[in-house]
Amino acid sequence: MSDIKVGIIMGSQSDLPVMAEAAKFLEEIEVGYELTIVSAHRTPDRMIDYAGKAREKGIKVIIAGAGGAAHLPGMVASLTTLPVIGVPVKSSNSIDGWDSILSILQMPSGIPVATVALNGAKNAGILAASIVGAFDETVGNRMEAFKRSMKAKVEDSAEEVEQKGWREILGE
Numbered sequence: 001m002s003d004i005k006v007g008i009i010m011g012s013q014s015d016l017p018v019m020a021e022a023a024k025f026l027e028e029i030e031v032g033y034e035l036t037i038v039s040a041h042r043t044p045d046r047m048i049d050y051a052g053k054a055r056e057k058g059i060k061v062i063i064a065g066a067g068g069a070a071h072l073p074g075m076v077a078s079l080t081t082l083p084v085i086g087v088p089v090k091s092s093n094s095i096d097g098w099d100s101i102l103s104i105l106q107m108p109s110g111i112p113v114a115t116v117a118l119n120g121a122k123n124a125g126i127l128a129a130s131i132v133g134a135f136d137e138t139v140g141n142r143m144e145a146f147k148r149s150m151k152a153k154v155e156d157s158a159e160e161v162e163q164k165g166w167r168e169i170l171g172e
Helices: 013-028 044-053 072-079 098-105 121-133 137-164 166-170
Strands: 004-010 032-037 061-067 084-089
Touching: 004 013, 004 072, 004 121, 013 032, 013 061, 013 084, 013 121, 044 072, 061 072, 061 098, 061 121, 072 084, 072 098, 084 098, 084 121, 121 137, 137 166
Parallel strands: 004 032, 004 061, 061 084
Antiparallel strands: none
């Protein structure tokens, strides 16, 4: 894998099953990343340090996942000029995930956070790779191949449905 280009952070280890999806995608297309836990509420100094040193470490994009009040993505975005992608995580203390979604989505003017769907860490990984790929030809080419493979899967599925019909596919 190449050098670290994406930082993946989350508020607690309980977010790991969701956030690992971003790491898996980045591994698939060979984009270097680091993954760690940074809590906006429990370790604010760690968060400030992480955001402040990300650029000098070569990170190009930060993916920040958080549940509940979900302050991590916005606070990190307030501390860096790097793009931040927020992943709202449905946590055990969440209000169906809406608290996380709105906390990340409703940022004040001047502090944008790109926001993906609830538990949408894979899409965050795809978006981060797209951002990196805009300036790195190798990553850009891998993203083009990924998009072509998605297109081929849909075309194969369409052909199967058209030839077999829905009843045969669903076993009815």
